Amino acid sequence: MPxxxxxxxxxxxxxxxxxxxxxERLLDQIKFKNKDLRKLKIQRNVFIGITALLLVSALxxxxxxxxxxxxxxxxxxxxxxxxxxxxxxxxDNLKQQNQELSLVKEFYLAKQFLEKEKIYSVxxxxxxxxxxxxxxxxxxxxxxxxxxxxxxxxxxxFETLEEAQxxxxxxxxxxxxxxxxxxxQDGKRLKIESAE
Numbered sequence: 340m341p342x343x344x345x346x347x348x349x350x351x352x353x354x355x356x357x358x359x360x361x362x363e364r365l366l367d368q369i370k371f372k373n374k375d376l377r378k379l380k381i382q383r384n385v386f387i388g389i390t391a392l393l394l395v396s397a398l399x400x401x402x403x404x405x406x407x408x409x410x411x412x413x414x415x416x417x418x419x420x421x422x423x424x425x426x427x428x429x430x431d432n433l434k435q436q437n438q439e440l441s442l443v444k445e446f447y448l449a450k451q452f453l454e455k456e457k458i459y460s461v462x463x464x465x466x467x468x469x470x471x472x473x474x475x476x477x478x479x480x481x482x483x484x485x486x487x488x489x490x491x492x493x494x495x496x497f498e499t500l501e502e503a504q505x506x507x508x509x510x511x512x513x514x515x516x517x518x519x520x521x522x523x524q525d526g527k528r529l530k531i532e533s534a535e
Contacts, residue, residue: 341514351513355481355494376443383440386433393426457524459503459532460493463515486528493521500532 343351467489484491494510497503503520510518520532 341516343514347513351510358495372443376440379436379440379443383433383436386429386436390426390429390433393429397426456498457522457529459497459500459520459522460495461503461507461510461518462491462493462521463510463518464492465489466492484523484526484528491521491528493523503532 465486481492481494484493495503495506497506500520500522507518507520522529522532
C-alpha cells in the first residue's frame with residue numbers, strides 16, 4: 340500500500356465529505372417529494388370522494404325528480420347550469436392533479452430503475468478477511484463488496500466510466516498506483532474496466 344501524505348489524505352476526506360453532503364441533500368429532497376406525494380394522494384382521494392358523493396347525490400335527485408315529474412304530468416325539471424359548470428371544473432382539476440401525480444410516480448419509477456443501472460467505482464484495496472472497520476455507514480459513496488474470495492473496498496459511485504477514470508487518476512496521483520475502475524450492478528461487481 341503506498342504512503343499517503345497527511346494533506347492528501349485530508350483532501351481525500353474533504354472530497355468524500357462533500358459527496359456525503361450532496362447525498363444527504365438529495366435524500367432530503369426525496370423525503371420532501373415523498374411528503375408532497377402523500378399530500379397529493381390524500382387530496383386526490385378526498386376530491387374523488389367528494390366528486391363521487393356529488394355524482395351519487397345528483398343521480399339520487401335526478402331519479403327522485405323524475406318520479407315526481409311523471410306523477411305530476413309533463414313538468415320539466417331544470418338543473419342549474421352553474422352547478423354543472425362547478426362539477427366540470429372540479430373534474431378538470433382532478434384530471435390535472437391525477438396527471439401531476441402520474442409525473443411524480445414516473446419520477447420515482449425512474450429513480451428505482453436507475454438504482455438497477457450499472458455504476459462505476461474505484462477499487463483501492465482488497466482483503467481476504469471482512470475488515471468492517473474500513474466500511475463506515477457514514478461514508479455513503481464507498482462500496483465494500485464481496486468478490487470471491489476477497490472483499491473489495493472501493494471509493495466513489497459514478498454514473499459514467501469517464502468520471503470514475505478521472506477520480507482514479509486523482510487517486511493514482513496520491514499514491515494509489517494499483518487503484519482501478521470496476522463496474523457494479525445491484526451490489527455485485529460486473530467487470531474491471533480498462534485503465535485509460
